[in-house]
Amino acid sequence: MRRMLLPGCAALAGCLILPAGAQTVSGTVNVTGFVQAQCGTIVGATTFSGTIELGQLAESNGTLLTGLEQSNVSSPAGSTSFELGCSTVNSTVTLSATELATSTPPPSGAFSNTVDYTAEVEIAMAAGGYTRITYTTAPVAPAPTVQTVRGQFAVIAGNFEVNVYGLSATNGPSSILVAGDYTSVITIEVATAA
Amino acid sequence: MQKVMLLFGSLLLATGGPAMAAVTAIAGGNPSHIALTIPVTAQVATSCSFAPGQAPSGSFTNADIVSGFINNFGFSLLCNCPSRVAVQSANGGLLAPLSAPAGYTNLVPYQVTLNLVGAADVPTVSATCSAESLKASAAQPCSFRGPATANRGLQLSGPAIETAGSYLKVSAAPFDGSAIPVASNAYADTLTVTVSAAI
Numbered sequence: 040m041r042r043m044l045l046p047g048c049a050a051l052a053g054c055l056i057l058p059a060g061a062q063t064v065s066g067t068v069n070v071t072g073f074v075q076a077q078c079g080t081i082v083g084a085t086t087f088s089g090t091i092e093l094g095q096l097a098e099s100n101g102t103l104l105t106g107l108e109q110s111n112v113s114s115p116a117g118s119t120s121f122e123l124g125c126s127t128v129n130s131t132v133t134l135s136a137t138e139l140a141t142s143t144p145p146p147s148g149a150f151s152n153t154v155d156y157t158a159e160v161e162i163a164m165a166a167g168g169y170t171r172i173t174y175t176t177a178p179v180a181p182a183p184t185v186q187t188v189r190g191q192f193a194v195i196a197g198n199f200e201v202n203v204y205g206l207s208a209t210n211g212p213s214s215i216l217v218a219g220d221y222t223s224v225i226t227i228e229v230a231t232a233a
Numbered sequence: 234m235q236k237v238m239l240l241f242g243s244l245l246l247a248t249g250g251p252a253m254a255a256v257t258a259i260a261g262g263n264p265s266h267i268a269l270t271i272p273v274t275a276q277v278a279t280s281c282s283f284a285p286g287q288a289p290s291g292s293f294t295n296a297d298i299v300s301g302f303i304n305n306f307g308f309s310l311l312c313n314c315p316s317r318v319a320v321q322s323a324n325g326g327l328l329a330p331l332s333a334p335a336g337y338t339n340l341v342p343y344q345v346t347l348n349l350v351g352a353a354d355v356p357t358v359s360a361t362c363s364a365e366s367l368k369a370s371a372a373q374p375c376s377f378r379g380p381a382t383a384n385r386g387l388q389l390s391g392p393a394i395e396t397a398g399s400y401l402k403v404s405a406a407p408f409d410g411s412a413i414p415v416a417s418n419a420y421a422d423t424l425t426v427t428v429s430a431a432i
Contacts, residue, residue, distance in 0.1 A: 078267050093275035101280055101313045101394070119271060131266075139275060146391040147353040150313070154275075201271055215394050216277040218314040218432070223273040230266030 076231040078125035089119030091203055091225075093139075096154065101215035103154065103208045110204040112159060112171075120197035125231055128191055133228040134160055134174045135183035138209070141219035151208035152217045153178070158225045159202040163193040176223070178209060187232050201225060279430040281312035284395040289426045293403065298327060298341045298414055303404040308426075310349070310393035315431035317386030319379035320345055320401065320424050325368030329417035338412035341420060343405035347377055347387050350398035355391030357398070364403075364422060381429035388431050401426060 093116055098104055110116040139154040155176045162170045174184045192198050203225075208214045283289070287309035296302040310316055326340045333339040346361040362375030371378065377387040393399075401424070408414060 080267075089271055091271060091273045093273065095278060096275045097277045097280065097313070099280070100285075101311065117273070121269075123267065133266075136273070139273060141277070146351070146355050147394075149352060149394050150392055156273075158273075203273055215311075215313050215392065217392060218277050218279040218430075221275040221277065225271040225273060227269040227271070228266045229269075 074126050076125075076127045078123060078127075078130060078229050078231055080121075080123060089121060089201075091117040091119050091201065093117050093203065093206075093221075096139075096206075096221060097216045102213060103151075103206060103216060107206040108212065110206065112202065112204060115159070115202035115204040116156070116206060117203045118200060120200040122196050122198050123229055124192055124194060124198075125229065127231040127233075128189075129232040130188045130192075131185065131228075131230045131232040132160060132162070132172055132188055133183050133185045133230075134158060134172050134226070135180070136174055136176050136225040137180070137223045138176045138178070139206070139221045139223040141217060141221045143217045143219045145210065145214075145217055148210050149214055150217050151210040151214040152219070153209040154216070154221065155207050155209060156203050156223075157205040159204070160227055161200045161202065162188060163195060163198040163200075164188075165191040165193045174225075175205070183226075199227070201227070277313065279312075279314040279432055281310070281314060281316045281428055281430040283428060284309040284311040287395060289401050296327065296343075296403075296405070296420070298405065298420060299408050301405050301407040302343075303402065305400045305402045307397070307400045309395045309397060309399060310351070310389065310428060311395055312351075312389070312393050312428070312430065315391055316349075316351075316389045316393065316428055317377075317381045317383065317431045318347060318349055318389070318399075318426065318428045319377045319381035319386030320347060320362075320367050320375075320426050321369060321379035322364045322367035323423040323425070324421070325365045325371065327364075327420035327422050329415055329420045331415050331417050333412070333415050336412060337415045338410065339415050339417070341405070341408060341414055342410075343403055343422075345375075345424065346400075346402040346404065348398070348400050348402070349387060349389040349393075350396050351389045351391050351393035352396060355389060355393065358387055358389055360387050364424075367424070379425055379427045381427040383429055383431055386427070386429065386431075 366375035
């Protein structure tokens, strides 16, 4: 472009054609975040439930299977597992269960239509080892077991294993189990803890 | 179904989890905790038989056909559910292995009574039928003609656990039929007793 300068404007024209001097400015941007104290299923997991199917309960003579009576923490009658995680170091686990029962009433004390058992939650810990929580059912339901778990759960599949063992017919080992479908529910609550 | 054979005298009795969506619980939030419910399920199959060593069995060898007779065969049930017991007669009466001329008979009738005792609070039941109506080919069969099934036989409405008192009774009043029984010491019948769960 051709520039035309008037003589009286030389000084001004000189200002216009000079490049501006470089300036440096600085600022600070802070970024903060947080992780809520929370518990949940592991990313990618879509379900966290299961059913423990114990199958046939009775011997051929009608009494509770000896193998179920003698089942224990090392050799449970039934199990299921799932994966949970909490963002806090500690958590609270609450465990309860109902008796295994069928709706047909027993005709006498020589029969049973309910079976008690111990439910156990075995939690694999990030630091190694396990935390175990148990609850044993009874005709008059005991208060739920509430336990603070110190340390974080191991981030592995099946870090929560639920076991059932030590079954006993309500009216004694020699009682006859009435025929029918028997059901029970184990309830586990997991919450963050300080 | 269990079958036991009985032999009596000249009567031969043969009794013969739903999946849940992922949940995150936040401290102080709603929900504040994760609640998992795990169903525990099991079954006790129906089981019904005669108690070990207490099945109806034996024989009654001195049935006096002319004067009448009576004899009980005791047994116990071991059932964790309602049951049905049924009886089947081989001959439909006491049958002699002889031909019977006109005016005589080689088949003598008798009665069969079934009495079932269950656990406490289970009502005892009893019924009587003629041996004739217990025969497989009977035109008018007895309500407890065997073999027992879930729907056939005398029903005990509840479980039984080796409770004493159940019996099978064979009996006959003094013979008063129009035909004369042929002489024989070999009148015989076989009753087959069976038990089945009623559900």
